[in-house]
Amino acid sequence: MGLLSPRYARNGEAHVKLNGLQAQMKRQIDRKVEKGVYIFEAIPCPVCQSIEFDPLAEQDRYGLHFPVVICRGCGLVQTNPRMNQTSYDEFYNAEYRRLYEGSAAPTDGSFALQYERGKQLFHSVVRYFTRPPADYFVLEVGCGSGGVVKYFQEQGCRVKGIDLGEEYLLHGRQKHGLDLTPGTLADLALEEAPDVIIYSHVMEHILDPTAELALVRHHLAPGGLLCIEVPGVRFVQHAYDGDFLRMLQNAHTFHFTLQSLTNLLGVNGFMRLAGDELVRGIFTPAPGGKGGLGLVNEAASIRAFLDALESEYMLLAGLARMREGAFPQAAMIFSQLTGIAPESSYAYRCFALALRRMGREKDAVRIEEMIDQVYAVSGRPQ
Ligand SMILES: [Zn+2]
Structure with a gap:
């Protein structure tokens, strides 16, 4: 099993808005990871001692290196390999509050x-x-x-x-x-x-x-x-x-x-x-x-839960792009979800079907109308 979806692959981009201090902390951590100042260690699962894991993510919401896996033995979702104690001690001292709360002081x-x-x-x-x-x-x-x-x-x-x-x-x-x-x-x-x-x-x-x-x-x-x-x-x-x-x-x-x-x-x-x-x-x-x-x-049930959650998240993101009129971006999202080439109207049609299954009939109809418009001129999304 692979990552939850392509957006979980490491590209270093933050998925949340960062203020100036947070962006500075992110760059500082990235540098420490690259230079080996922050050391990562692989551990057996602390619950069942298994060393077999399936990957979910390669980065966190800040775009930082962050391998997240599911333990095959018990289903515990964990960061593994994770930073060792010395690295975490320095991280908490130097960056944690500033990165997490965007400020250094209690409020x-x-x-x-x-x-x-x-x-x-x-x-x-x-x-x-x-x-x-x-x-x-x-x-x-x-x-x-x-x-x-x-x-x-x-x-x-x-x-x-x-x-x-x-x-x-x-x-x-x-x-x-x-x-x-x-x-x-x-x-x-x-x-x-x-x-x-x-x-x-x-x-x-x-x-x-x-x-x-x-x-x-x-x-x-x-x-x-x-x-x-x-x-x-x-x-x-x-x-x-x-x-x-x-x-x-x-x-x-x-x-x-x-x-x-x-x-x-x-x-x-x-x-x-x-x-x-x-x-x-x-x-x-x-x-x-x-x-x-x-x-x-609960390894199987938690993976199924996360897969369903991710599909729904992607569908709603695709819907938002279509509402903005950003059809190529929407097509990319549907393509990632369905594995169908973004040039094909089938990617959209699968999307409409998925919306229907989610009980979003109105959205599904709207998408089908859009598909006809989008493909009417050249046969490709405009
Ligand atoms: Zn385990």
Whole structure:
């Protein structure tokens, strides 16, 4: 199986609009990749240990080198080969925030976004509380400026946050009076075991989730709750206008579905209490311990899902080009989708058929009228 579609092949072009700072960061990363400053390493799948993968993409939304594959053994979508830890450390230090957010400093906007996530997360997890919130000690790993734990604190929980971004921690401490400290779970000394540990949009960045989850099992209070939020591959229609390419960004080493996240947690000794395709999952240590839970291979179903998503995305892109009157560009898109030469009206006719199947009868009729106009003069798209 090849890439999802030709636009996933590496051409170095950004698929999203970049501001001046972002464009500068992209060039800087490209140079470091070309010169071998950033080193890529191939890894076995961290869930099933397979070394057999099928390719999906060669670049991310910024046009950066970014090989994304599906594991044949379990279906986990992952970046592989991916940058090693030293390279990622430098990337987070030098480029990540500037590339991702287009600014180097924390903003009130990013805090408000975290706070909203905290609110939704609290209401998902509170139903598993067996004591009043005031009895709960909540730790967030990768807390940024602490918007998520702020909401938990307002509900009565005792909270703490850790992160590597000093500027963000300072923002949360000074502006919101939160207990936020620099560090990771590996170097954290706690006087009290957390009843809840939160990873909100963090797990997809972690290079060794197996080691991380071992630390979680070590720190978490007996019967404690682990809340993980990651961008959901099956949620792409709602979050990225149905464009999987826009979801891909070079900081992410894993691209989860609820099933692949559950697989990862399962082989590391956690069972799922609740979850959705956002993805938001609530887990607790499994009674059987590590390796007690079997995994479900979703390789075929996730590929089928992504293929269907990509066809639909391309069809809508083609439709938009036709509406603009850009017929040759539309013909190229249909040709890529159907494998039929762009000069042939069959590429358009297949497109009309696909629209009809999507329930877009009016668009299909319009396209058929256009086909007649476009081919009327010379027999080729004008
Ligand atoms: Zn696997």
